[in-house]
Every structure is written in C-alpha cells, then in structure tokens.
C-alpha cells in the first residue's frame with residue numbers, strides 16, 4: 001500500500017526532480033499535497049514553480065503556500081546562485097493553469113494529518129519552517145505522524161558561507177530545532193549523503209536517451225546547475241540533494257546511517273544552523289534522529305532514471 005506523504009518544498013531544481021520522482025510512483029507514494037516554503041527563491045516563485053512542475057507531469061496534486069520567511073531570523077538567504085533567479089535554472093515552463101489553494105500550507109499539513117486514516121510521513125526538502133509551525137500550532141498531530149524524513153543538515157561540512165551548516169537548516173535553525181526535538185521518528189538525509197548523489201556526465205547521456213517531457217526538462221534545468229557547481233566544487237556533476245529523500249523512501253537499502261543524539265546550533269553567531277551529531281554517542285543520551293551517512297550512488301541514480309523513464313508523454 002502506498003505511503004501517505006506530504007512534500008514540503010522550495011523548488012529549486014533538485015526539488016523539481018524530487019517532485020517528478022514522487023509523482024511517478026503512485027504505488028509507493030500517495031502524495032496528499034504539496035506545501036511550499038520560502039527558501040531557494042521567494043515563496044511566490046517556489047509556489048509557481050511547484051505548480052508548473054506538477055502541471056508538466058500532468059498531476060493534479062494540490063499546492064498550498066506556506067511560510068515566506070524563517071521563524072526568528074530574517075529571511076536573508078536565498079540560493080539563486082545555484083538554482084537561477086527563477087529557481088528552475090532559467091528553464092521557461094508554461095504558466096500554470098491553476099493556482100495554489102486558499103488554505104495556508106501549515107493548516108493543510110495539520111488538517112491532512114488529522115483527517116487521514118493512516119499515519120502520515122512528512123517529507124520536507126526545504127527549510128523546516130512549515131513543519132515546525134504545524135507542530136507548534138497543533139501538537140496533537142504528532143500521534144498521526146509516522147515519521148519525518150528531511151533533506152538537510154551535515155556532519156562533515158556544510159554548503160553556506162562559514163562551511164559548517166547546510167542551506168535548509170541554516171535558513172531556519174529554530175524551526176529545525178523544534179523538529180529534531182519533537183520526539184517523533186526523524187531521519188536526516190544531509191550533505192554527508194547528498195554530496196555523493198552526483199548527476200554525472202554518463203547519467204546526463206542516459207537521461208538524454210529518455211524521450212519524454214520530464215527528462216528533457218530535467219536535462220535542460222540540471223545542465224545549468226552542472227556548470228555552476230563545476231566552477232564551485234570542481235566536480236564533474238551536479239548534486240541531486242532532494243531526490244535522495246524520495247529514493248530513500250522508495251528503497252531504504254540505498255542509504256546507511258545510525259540513530260544518534262543530535263541538536264541544531266542556534267545560539268552561536270559563528271555556527272548557527274550546524275547540525276551537531278554525536279555519532280558515537282559519547283554523551284550516552286537517547287538518540288533522537290536517524291542520521292544518514294552514505295548512499296549507494298549508482299543504485300540511487302538508477303532509481304532516479306527509472307522513475308523519470310516511467311512518464312509516457
């Protein structure tokens with residue numbers, strides 16, 4: 001039976017790929033709705049992008065606009081230097097025929113969890129603002145949350161100035177701290193994993209052989225990211241951060257990790273947003289997060305390809 005999920009996202013080139021992967025596998029994912037959060041680019045743009053991507057794959061999954069800025073700190077960080085000014089690498093998709101729903105994303109998360117007959121899995125792939133807001137606004141939802149699997153965090157080096165934090169957590173560390181201390185089942189798919197999830201030249205070639213609209217869109221969009229990241233990291237590939245979460249939920253054997261005590265640094269101006277993981281549990285505290293530390297890169301890329309290949313148009 002398909003897992004009921006809510007994808008909370010900020011598309012974002014890699015968010016766009018994650019959305020297309022999830023929609024392609026209805027036997028695995030019952031996507032109850034998509035919520036958006038300001039992150040890679042503004043809330044308005046990420047919401048439009050989510051609608052455009054869903055329309056591209058002919059999905060009628062509803063989109064709900066969430067929070068435009070982090071809980072406490074000003075929303076100063078965006079990532080248009082990676083995702084392009086529009087968030088989709090400069091690829092122009094048709095304007096969507098529909099709009100976001102009137103209900104706020106946080107209220108949708110609460111109502112969907114409360115009304116669903118089975119426990120729901122939350123899949124945040126942007127800053128954790130909406131998820132924290134939902135948990136604070138109505139803590140009773142906790143009893144019907146199966147788990148939260150988020151893309152964010154890093155044990156071994158980040159991707160924001162300072163190099164200690166990961167973008168999603170850096171953007172809203174207070175929200176992240178609410179989530180990781182919630183007592184729920186939490187899995188962190190961070191940079192330790194996603195930096196091994198590189199879309200390399202050979203997989204661009206494979207993608208080029210898939211004759212459908214999503215593959216063409218993905219090629220064009222990721223080519224732009226590829227060039228940017230090549231300059232920054234010197235790698236011959238571009239990161240598929242958010243798709244790792246979908247791949248993990250699709251096939252858990254692709255990722256290894258362990259349950260650890262973990263907290264988010266919020267007090268220090270120098271390291272705000274750092275995810276501090278006690279990998280060897282020196283403090284002998286209860287583990288609160290499953291922290292992923294490796295991925296089967298080839299197996300992951302095969303999942304990405306096979307899901308995108310499913311589209312018939």
Ligand code: BDR
Nearest residue numbers: 012014079125167168241
């Ligand atoms: C994360 O930050 C965003 O730019 C990506 O979409 C991903 O969610 C990677 O650090």
Ligand code: CA
Nearest residue numbers: 012015125126
């Ligand atoms: Ca994202």
